[in-house]
Amino acid sequence: MDSNTTAVHGDSSSSFVALRQNLYVQAIVTALVICVCTRLLSSHWFNAVKYGRGHSIQPPTLPYWIPGLKHGLSMGIDSKKFLASCLNKYGDGSPFFIDAAGQKLLILLDPEHIKGVLRSSTELDPNPFIHERILGALMGSPQAAIDHYKSEKGNTDYIQTTHIRQHTTGSNLTSLDKRLFHVLKRTIEPTLSDSGWTDLPDLYAFVEYHVSFAIAETLLGSAIVESYPNIITDLWIHIESTDQFLMGLPRFIIPKAYAARDRLLSHIRKWSTKSESLRHENAVDTKWDPTAGSALVQEREELYGEMPGHDEHGRASQVLGLLYAGTSLTVPMTFWYFFETMRDTSLHDRILAELKSQANVEEASYNFMQLSARPVFQSMHAETTRMYSSNLTAREVVVPEYALDAKYTVEQGTTVLISSKFAGQFEPAWAKARPHTVTRPLNTFWAERYITCGEDKRERFSDAGLGGSWMSFGGGEHKCPGRHFARNIGIVTLAVLMGEFECELVDPKAAHKMDPNLKEKAFGTTKPTGRIAARIRRREK
Numbered sequence: 001m002d003s004n005t006t007a008v009h010g011d012s013s014s015s016f017v018a019l020r021q022n023l024y025v026q027a028i029v030t031a032l033v034i035c036v037c038t039r040l041l042s043s044h045w046f047n048a049v050k051y052g053r054g055h056s057i058q059p060p061t062l063p064y065w066i067p068g069l070k071h072g073l074s075m076g077i078d079s080k081k082f083l084a085s086c087l088n089k090y091g092d093g094s095p096f097f098i099d100a101a102g103q104k105l106l107i108l109l110d111p112e113h114i115k116g117v118l119r120s121s122t123e124l125d126p127n128p129f130i131h132e133r134i135l136g137a138l139m140g141s142p143q144a145a146i147d148h149y150k151s152e153k154g155n156t157d158y159i160q161t162t163h164i165r166q167h168t169t170g171s172n173l174t175s176l177d178k179r180l181f182h183v184l185k186r187t188i189e190p191t192l193s194d195s196g197w198t199d200l201p202d203l204y205a206f207v208e209y210h211v212s213f214a215i216a217e218t219l220l221g222s223a224i225v226e227s228y229p230n231i232i233t234d235l236w237i238h239i240e241s242t243d244q245f246l247m248g249l250p251r252f253i254i255p256k257a258y259a260a261r262d263r264l265l266s267h268i269r270k271w272s273t274k275s276e277s278l279r280h281e282n283a284v285d286t287k288w289d290p291t292a293g294s295a296l297v298q299e300r301e302e303l304y305g306e307m308p309g310h311d312e313h314g315r316a317s318q319v320l321g322l323l324y325a326g327t328s329l330t331v332p333m334t335f336w337y338f339f340e341t342m343r344d345t346s347l348h349d350r351i352l353a354e355l356k357s358q359a360n361v362e363e364a365s366y367n368f369m370q371l372s373a374r375p376v377f378q379s380m381h382a383e384t385t386r387m388y389s390s391n392l393t394a395r396e397v398v399v400p401e402y403a404l405d406a407k408y409t410v411e412q413g414t415t416v417l418i419s420s421k422f423a424g425q426f427e428p429a430w431a432k433a434r435p436h437t438v439t440r441p442l443n444t445f446w447a448e449r450y451i452t453c454g455e456d457k458r459e460r461f462s463d464a465g466l467g468g469s470w471m472s473f474g475g476g477e478h479k480c481p482g483r484h485f486a487r488n489i490g491i492v493t494l495a496v497l498m499g500e501f502e503c504e505l506v507d508p509k510a511a512h513k514m515d516p517n518l519k520e521k522a523f524g525t526t527k528p529t530g531r532i533a534a535r536i537r538r539r540e541k
């Protein structure tokens with residue numbers, strides 16, 4: 001080969017490489033131009049709808065960069081953070097859509113819109129989301145059970161909500177409180193050293209384990225928690241995988257989450273079958289039984305057992321649903337309820353005095369009914385859930401059109417989402433509804449935010465006027481039926497950790513540094529950002 005040929009080959013190959021590079025560059029530039037134009041156009045549409053006049057129009061969709069996919073990529077990468085960043089940037093009260101590749105989600109923050117939506121249970125229904133996503137995708141209910149919930153005869157939601165409410169109020173609640181108190185005390189006791197303090201290197205993990213265990217045993221009985229030592233670990237793997245299950249991710253992407261759920265469902269199925277045969281033999285204590293559990297779950301098993309699609313598989317998913325509902329938000333709330341009390345010396349002393357005033361020495365317990373009526377416990381619990389409970393309330397529009405206000409209307413099939421944490425931090429609405437509540441900024445914990453004083457100078461708890469702003473338990477017909485139990489779980493935990501034991505932070509200043517950024521995620525468990533060291537001992541009486 002002569003040098004000329006080599007030169008020609010060299011020239012042509014380098015110009016080919018240059019051409020190819022040029023094509024890549026062109027493709028990248030074209031994609032960038034398309035994205036920038038899409039962003040400019042979608043911003044223009046967004047502003048035109050948001051600031052323009054109109055009647056019966058759809059709320060605007062947030063600006064996006066990628067045509068077709070729109071917000072799909074950001075939602076897929078981290079929906080909790082993406083939703084929070086949208087609310088931080090565009091959360092001035094105007095409704096807006098997020099469009100994840102065609103799946104449109106309407107985000108509300110204005111309390112007037114929120115109240116309207118929660119009141120309109122005929123037009124906006126949580127059940128389509130609950131049946132398909134929560135009971136189907138998250139709890140693994142069999143299709144036959146889901147078909148029954150969706151059928152015209154399936155008024156299961158009403159039945160279960162009424163039933164839970166009945167079992168978590170009045171004297172039934174007192175029985176649950178007492179059981180919980182004894183289980184919590186019993187499980188913590190053997191972990192303490194015989195003399196002096198016991199170190200707790202991670203206070204959150206300590207509270208998470210013991211409170212979850214106490215709730216599980218109170219609801220389901222002692223047999224299942226004893227025969228399945230990893231129940232709490234598996235439960236929290238399942239809870240922490242909620243958004244992946246809801247997105248419908250398959251088993252090969254989240255194998256650990258599916259394995260944990262499989263184990264939970266399999267143990268619950270065995271438990272359910274055993275409980276059923278004991279109940280049929282009339283061999284259970286119907287108030288609370290070590291194997292069959294609380295009256296609440298015994299009756300619930302009977303109720304579901306009579307419904308189509310509810311063999312042990314259908315029932316097990318429902319039991320998992322109850323265990324999940326009873327722990328996923330309650331346990332982190334209980335941690336913050338206790339932690340906020342511990343780190344404020346005057347609040348700590350006040351709460352301890354209240355606990356002592358309701359101690360029942362003969363029964364070695366407390367009058368939880370009285371404690372739960374005390375304004376400070378109620379207000380503190382409302383404040384804890386306002387700040388730390390990070391849940392989304394969901395509704396689906398089930399009528400052809402729903403008018404949010406004079407300007408905006410949404411179509412059938414629209415999913416509406418409300419973030420309790422962002423509603424709880426939306427200062428203009430709080431200031432307008434109850435100016436006194438913003439005497440201290442909403443990004444700080446104020447135990448007495450909901451306490452009012454009447455003419456008789458008596459303190460009262462009041463959430464009047466705050467519907468749509470403080471909505472940690474949702475609202476309307478579907479308002480959380482377990483909310484009284486949730487509050488009392490907090491009170492029982494204070495009675496055990498403060499009244500029966502003494503607990504203190506090793507380094508309160510270091511603990512403050514573990515405070516999470518509350519506006520970083522729109523939903524998901526709110527935990528401290530690192531381990532909080534504490535110590536515990538028996539209280540001298």
Ligand code: HEM
Nearest residue numbers: 161325326329330333389472473474475478479480482486
């Ligand atoms: C601090 C703890 C808790 C919080 C923040 C909480 C919050 C909520 C919220 C926001 C809803 C949706 C309400 C709506 O759509 O309007 C809900 C529903 C529900 N909660 Fe709770 N909850 C807690 C504890 C509990 C407990 C302890 C139980 C039961 C033992 C429970 C059982 C339920 C059930 C069954 C529903 C579904 C109601 C329905 O579909 O109509 N929750 N909860």
